Amino acid sequence: MKDFVNLINAIEITNKTNAKIQALVDYFTKATDKDKLWLIAIFTGKRPPRPVKTSLLKLWCMEIIKLPEWLFLESYSTVGDLGETLALLLPEPKHHINKTLDAWMQDIIALKAKTDEEKKAYVLNAWSGLNIQERFVFNKLIGGSFRIGVSKKTLVNALAKLSGIDANQLMHSIIGNWDIQTISFQDLVNGEHINYDNSKPYPFCLAYALETNINALGYPNEWQIEYKWDGIRGQVLKRNGEIYIWSRGEELVTGQFPEIETAMRQFKNDFVIDGEILALKDSNVLLFNDLQKRLNRKNISKKLLEEVPIGFYVYDILELNSKDIRDVALEKRRLFLEQLFASTDIPNHIKLSQIIHFETWDALHSIRKNARTINSEGLMLKQKASPYHVGRKKGDWWKWKVDPLTIDVVMIYAQKGSGRRSSKYTDYTFAVKKDDGLVTVAKAYSGLTDKEITEISRWVNKNAIEKFGPVRTVKPELVFEIAFEGIALSNRHKSGVALRFPRIKRWRRDKSIKDIDTIQSVKSLIYAQ
């Protein structure tokens, strides 16, 4: 397992994607075929079920180290990862176990059926036979999640570099149906188990942000205007009875959105369409935060399907009945799309993107301003004569987002981040004034530089009111300007308002708590939208 541990170390320490890819390629070059397959399985969620509950791992570790639970928890909140905390707290190894990744994984599969006593004996023996790094990896293998900054995309890019095979095809191969016990590495990479002709996507056509005055775009009637949505851009392929959904990040996400997959079967024709995956309830677009609850889940519960139903707004059509029509003018492609929709009885959650009718550019300003009320993030401007370009090209497509709203708030809680950010206080809760006190309005965790985060972490350490645990209440002193895309009344929030996509715009060192917004001034933004 030494090579696998070195790989994990190499991947973790760097934030450069190329270095991660190189480390993966190095591993693939050295490892046995079985270990290569395990690596792919581990990073694509195809791993054996967890044989031991993490609460048991914690219990066994505490029995060995004989430290009070509060001290264990304090260590955990400093480290931010249970598997790593256990690895660090356990005593030095007494012997050394050297096994391949495959051997470990076969053990872990077999462990599932054992008794707790047998499991304990196995785990304790492994712990005393591995060094800290190996122990950490072992805990991760046994304990489930393995989030270490390798996306499927990175993995696929490494395999592409290694094999020379098209990355999207590899994406389908690794996500497709395969069984580690029966497939060979070469067959997997060659895609013997899939039909890439059916799943091959097109590159997305992307827009730049509008940088000139809109009047400079020429005649309004040359442009098709639609709302811009804050969901996940998706490409749906229907070919020979098979359906595939690709995300803009070139990940195959078909299984995550059964609502779209099922609905697409209603169509008689084959096609490739481009659109936005959105959380859609009673014909209203929900916030991205809601959509997020549906992402990257192995199993989607019935409750979640009801709570956050998915819809698809269709923007464009790239292929119709096996014919690539990307060079056809947008105006014409839109007609194809409308015909496609007219000829079929389609469920309500698959919708054609609405075309906004307007006479003058001036009229468009107020439409854009009101976009927020329907949870849209602005407008898309597309030249009617434009082809469906490959990638980002200036001139034909523009995005014209609404300006974010901003308020001044004070930090009241700080929490350590996870992963790379687990050593610093990076997640903050903010409040505004209400009567004589404060009320929480938002949580945000982005928008600051590493240097600012370091400085704020130091300040939190000095100004925290609690001394233990992961969340620190701090003196309400640091003022931030936060930006957000929209605001609505909400009875789920104590403040009575919900902000859409709040993030830190800047740290207002020039302001103090007297200068922050009040809940009244925040609410007044709702009516001003």
Next chain:
Amino acid sequence: MKLIRFTKKGLYCIPGKFYLDPWQPVDYAVISHGHADHARWGMKRYLCHHHTKPILQHRINANINIQSLGYNETISINGVNLSFHPAGHIIGSAQIRLEYKGFVLVFTGDYKTTSDNLTSPFQPIKCHEFITESTFGLPIYKWLPDTVLKQQMHDWIATNKSNNRTSVFFGYSLGKAQRIMKMLEGVDDIYVHNAIYALNEAINSTDITLPRTNLITADFNKKAIQNKIVILPPALLGSKMLKRIPNAATAVCSGWMQIRGNRRWRAVDAGFPVSDHADWNGLLSAVKATEAEKVYVTHGSQATFSKYLNEIGILAEEVITEYGEEQMEDVETKVAAT
């Protein structure tokens, strides 16, 4: 017996009328070691170990009023017997022992309990009251033996060399840089930043001889340092100077590198948990060896460590001071920027 009062300016010895590592200007300051959070400017008089003297003269001012002592040498100040004892933290670092009418108190400053072949090794001292640091006062901090770390660093340099890369280490100019130099002595030519070079010269003016290093200037010869070893202060991470170093592989040497999150935060190519502070077991063994009736815990994990000491039957109390690694980083930044 109340020998020490914790004041806004620092730790005050009541009968002796002097301060230990004060953070505001006072008349008489006894200094445990040369790090900027313990040895500050503006004191009318300084007292420290012989090896710390040239460091303070370099860092603060050549004209400060300064007196120095050797280890285990006792002087009397207003009836208080004061002596320095090795703390093993950095060159010249001392625990400060105070004795007054048979009552003994020891202030550690910063310390580590393992030997690094460079500084005089830590010596436990029996006392009634013990004031200890707690930088790494959590059981997750357990250092690997120096021999293991040394091997890891040598291996890393060898790999870099075979990949045609220059090995760049980041460590505080005072203490960590010299420790790295010692660990890498004889492996290859070592180039150091001016902030480190100047301190090396100050240390070499005593009876200590450091491994030989070369000064890396702003207009350094890229060819000469290719595939060699470079040591820079942490503030130069991401600097122009680093960008000029051909094919640099970067590593941070610090106890904080024990935690993955910290290693990843720095966005370097390697992190070696080389620390000049005591780890969890080091702190515990140091406290127990003093047989102190009362332990005061300063900078670091003071809340956690004092709570734990109380639970295992050692009377302990946390004390808020202005010492700490992070403050030092600020000072390093200023030093390195010049």
